[in-house]
Amino acid sequence: MASTASTTANTTAVIGARLGASRAARNRRETVLRILAPIVVGLVVLGIWQFLVSVVGVSDYLLPSPASIAEEFAAYWPSILQASIITGTNALLGLVVGSLLALVLAALAARWRAIDLMSAPVVASLAVIPIVALAPVLNSMFGADSQFGRQAIAALASFVPVFVNTLRGFRQTAPVHRDLMKAYAAGSGQVLRKLTLPTARPFALTGIRIASSLAVISALVAEYFGGPRGGLGGLISTSAASSAYARAWAYVVASIALGLLFYLATLALERLVQPHRAQR
Amino acid sequence: MTDTGRDEPSRAERSLAERSPAERSLAEPVEAGSLRQAQGAPAVEITGVDKVFDTRSGDVQALEAIDLTIAAGEFVSLIGPSGCGKSTLMRLVADLDEPSTGTVTVFGKTAKQARLDQDYGIAFQQAGLLPWRTVADNVALPLEVHGVASATRRDRVAHLLDMVGLTEFADRYPDQLSGGMQQRVAIARALAEQPRLLLMDEPFGALDEMTREKMQADLVRIAGETGAAVVFVTHSIPEAVFLSDRVVVMSPRPGRIREIVTMELGPDASSGTRAGRTEGLREERAFFDMVTAVREALHGAPVAGARGVETR
Amino acid sequence: MTDTGRDEPSRAERSLAERSPAERSLAEPVEAGSLRQAQGAPAVEITGVDKVFDTRSGDVQALEAIDLTIAAGEFVSLIGPSGCGKSTLMRLVADLDEPSTGTVTVFGKTAKQARLDQDYGIAFQQAGLLPWRTVADNVALPLEVHGVASATRRDRVAHLLDMVGLTEFADRYPDQLSGGMQQRVAIARALAEQPRLLLMDEPFGALDEMTREKMQADLVRIAGETGAAVVFVTHSIPEAVFLSDRVVVMSPRPGRIREIVTMELGPDASSGTRAGRTEGLREERAFFDMVTAVREALHGAPVAGARGVETR
Amino acid sequence: MSGSRSLSPKLPEPVEGLPEPVEGAKAHRRGSLRRAQRASAVGWGIGGILALVALWEAYKLLAPADGVVIGGLRVLPRTTDLAMPHVWEMLGRLAEPVTRSPNALPLWLVILLAALTTLGIAAAGWLVGLVVGVGLALVMQRWRLAEWGLLPWIILSQTVPLIAFAPVVKSWGSRIEIGALEWQDWMSVALIASYLAFFPIAVGALKGLQSPDRIHTELMQTYAAGYWATLWKLRAPAAVPYLLPALRLGAANAVIGAVVAEVSTGLQGGIGRILIQFAGQASGDPAKAWGPIFGAILLGLVAAGSVALLGVLLKNYRRNEETA
């Protein structure tokens, strides 16, 4: 009996070791694939693009080859950096202000139903206004000589997802948790700090993550419709207007990178503020 | 209706005054006068309570004409079919809801005052842990809310986690625990402030039989040690029998108390000490008899003799 | 440890070889030959099965050296502490997972073939109804998937709903049902194709005691009527005892079969017909004795006279 | 105390959540109560808009013409008629003819016609976005490698300013001629609209298709159900609650995309066109420019609202959504 047991244990250990190794390998493979897959997809697309332009001979007039875009990117790097800073600053200010406003208003709307109901049509409308419509109005209101219009547009664009998600978050406190706080005779401030805010936090963070890309793209598109020059949007349009498409695409690449940067920054913020994310 | 003594009276003492007819037939005659005990207020006193919920689809009479007194230190289980109002009754005691008519007093005060005074600890059917707090922080929550100094808090939490066997898991988050472990955290949290009254709504629902039995034994011990009164909601007859001094059997729609069965569990148990409730009890004859008694109370009539053997 | 036969031996035949000492003492001598059933392959045959899960935090040996044969028409319960591998074992039979070593055959075929041939019906611990389908459509789901004609389907669903007492609720949606009703729909669904083998993983976990008892009686009846073999996972000893021909008691980490206890429940029950399992049974002496036998098997040894908490 | 209610041999059914029978009068009272509740929600909503109007006019009345400038930064807007026309002027302008031409239509009608045109284009873009988004979601659900490879790019795709490739789309489109179908300019606009619409749909559909609990996928497995049966009977219905908000967002995005693409490609007839045209006239006729802005908002609300109506049809697939 004892010997059988130890044999079994040995077999188990052996099987275990084998499976353990295979799992570690699987894990590593998955991580590698997760990183590699998008890179491969990107490279394949770039490859096909370059192939079409340089070998098949599709006109590279409107759609320049990746190589020439890279060349322009390098040549205009200082201007690209400066433009990215201008647009990035607008987007960042808009994101921060818009998110803060959304958080505050969501808190008010969660607290007072009247505010919620009254803000509903206004928020729904904000969500469907095209930037083309908003930009000239804001430029007239706040002055075309300042970046304020773009920042306001980025703020409004950020406001909507943050408000909607946060408001939902404020409503997610579980009845059992509310009962618990009541059983503790907790004051309203304590309930807010210990329950309502932590419950809403992941929802708000999700909203901010969505808003981050929106802020960049909105700040950039707003530059098409008036205001000081020098941002990425203005340079994309100016370059395209003089048929310098490779340069235009170099600025587009910069705008994608800026969007990615914002997205990753909000992801990092999420990790920072919320080190443990419960699986749901 | 009940007239439980002010202190922990022996089961035998209380038996006549409180028992249902069915129960009474089991009881031995006892001197009525010996029941009275002049000591502090009872843990819970429920008098003429009705509770009506006004729902979208109409009124629901959740509780009707409830009278129940629970002595300090007494362990009372509520049992009854789903929807009979057990949770509702417990929520009234906890002042999480208000009775439509009647009064609820806790240690002689209003339920609200008792809540504000933190006279009870509560554990819900769901563990209800805050997912963003570690196990230790969850247990510490009531202490934090009530401004207990952080050093004291730490000691107390460590002690509680030790008690529920989760010391190693202090820094885990709830989603990293099994259902049973979460329940134990919730129980530790309910005990954090050493309340004189424990309200527990099916706290062991998520546990497997063995863990459940262990937790039952622990609960009996802890309640005994701290002298806390316990109101315990359960669906399990053996659990109710094992734990309680008295089992309140309820009937549904409208929720009423059908019977109150006082536990008579052999020589040890009848002495009134909870220490008598050990594992062996579960296999004693008296245990099965009480299970049968509660089962019959629950089914509303003695189980017909036609089927099987009457064990009484 | 256990040495279950490769084929379905009668209870009596197996009794000596398999039973725990406690059980053995309870068994009455029965004519071996009378139980033999000369029929095709056993419903389930598990031979030398190990199951190792390869998790992030290391390997988990969920099952070790499992040998178990379940005869056609037999009702077998699996019981054991949480995490002992009951669900895993059932999932292997259902071909939802594969054994690390050893083989599982179902009606003489591989588990996979049996799954493709729809030889079994399954009910999980949660009801697992599709919320967007009415009760009737949920029951019809397996029939739909297998292309049963709609008229046949309707008849069959009507019959099944009648059987579980939910005819009136055919057009309701799952969220309009109580937990117990949902469970019954899930059971009806599991029975939809009249499988020769029913796999049920704690199907009554969500029910209150009364509903649970009613469902147990129904299940016994239905399994008897259709002659299906049943593999039934539960945490409740009384439930296992009430329902089963044999109770497989498992021990945790690694999950092994500790004992197989054959039920001996009075004159009716010993005749092998399930009809003997009526409500009265629960209050019979033999029932309590079998409960005690399983409890002891579960705890690994006769419950000691000495009191104390079993922590295993 | 016991047995006020005799226990039948059958068990009492715990039927919580079931609508309990109520007398007609009570049901009626509740019905009208809910209607009253909805009416009050609408009332509050209108109140919100009126409050905004009041704020606008009050601010215009009280604040300095040049707005509020703090430290060189104008934090509150100017109140000139150019920047903030009176609400009644904006509304009144809608009733007047669009120009002094003898056969000019009233402004509101011009806006309405343009909005309908754009709505049609946006609907086409939304449909394309639906097909592409759901297609991508299906591929990503089926093959995890596809999810890993594509999803990051799908997210990144939305940071490309779509005006950057409007000319490319228009140019390539103009070369397409498949049989009788000749590429129309509105199709370029619809295609660009679909670029904004597909994103939430792809993400939402993927989430939805991946949403079934393990218990359900395993149930299908025990039925030996194949990919398509599982898709049809399980994944698709389970995806509905995720898909509906995604479709609503997609509709709003399609409208925004269509308007921007109209401006970008210079398509005639839609709301984007009159948006810039009247914006160009805003110096002389400030109120006129607001007409198409209101039109664009209304258009977005109508588009999103119609998709919400779709949700009513599919309400049985969203039974476990909260009603909030």
Add this chain to the structure above:
Amino acid sequence: GDSGGDGGGGGDAGELTPVKLQLQWLPQGQFAGYFAAADQGYFEEEGLDVEIIPSGGDIVPQDALANGDVDYAIAWVPKVLGSIEQGANLTDIAQIFQRSGTLQVSWADSGIEEVADFEGKKIGSWGFGNEWEIFAAMAAEGLDSTTVEIITQDFNMNAFLQGDIDAAQAMTYNEYAQLLESVNPDTGEQYQPEDFNVISYEDTEGAMLQDAIWADTERLESDEEYQETTVKFLKAVIKGWVFAAENPEQASEITIAAGSGWGPSHELWMVNETNKLIWPSPDGIGIIDEAAWDKTVAGALAAVNESGAHLITEEPPASAWTNEWIQKALDELDGEGLDLTGENWSPIEVELQEGGN
């Protein structure tokens, strides 16, 4: 673009040669001649079925032409010079506008009276290549683009009216009129020309040639059918512009019917001012004046924008312009009694109505 009759004309469409013309903005009086040619049937008379395609903010007409999406495009010379340097192969076949219509408008009391005064000011421009005249004029004054703050103007003149911009770009035919249609809040009346200082680039070294008709160089060299079409096309266009010169009211109505959203007074102003940029045209309408061309090239070479990019860095190829086809067209029209030089033309007086409606 339902102007100019689209290809679906059924039977007779088969006989007509389909032609696509890309405009550089929305339909408006600036393009009245083309709309008039379509409306009056001049294209059909020449056997052409012309589709007039308006442009939006991001469609660059010369790129649509270079990509082969259209057959001819209307575009400003400096912008196309940039495209040619980027690889487009295009030829200016008719210089419809003989003069630059770009103004820089400032308030009368602003002290900005010439380009030299721009220094340190906020200068408005639409971008999209419209800024090169400013940079060229500034370059001629020894100013580089970093000495001013360039502000992108949007679709209207609000930024200027509200003081965000010190000097705004304005076309004589459009934005300048927008100013005069706006109400002066101080007087409650429309603004008057005296309220503004107007710098016309035509009077500066920055002046550049504007609306020209561009054709595909390669097709022009090798494709005879295209050559024929080009002449026919130019003939019809000339007739259209002559019609607009003689019947500005009618031309304005035609443009409105073609989808311009402007009111009659603004549209008529636009046609009239456009006519001023075309007529008189001493060598005949559309003939490219080499001196003006060279001045445009010089300006384009001199201009550097604020990101340091040059519009062009070398002389454009000789193929960039030719008078061959316009001359042929003029010759063929000779004797039909049309005033091809505008010697008898004179502008009309247009009273702008408030709001431009």
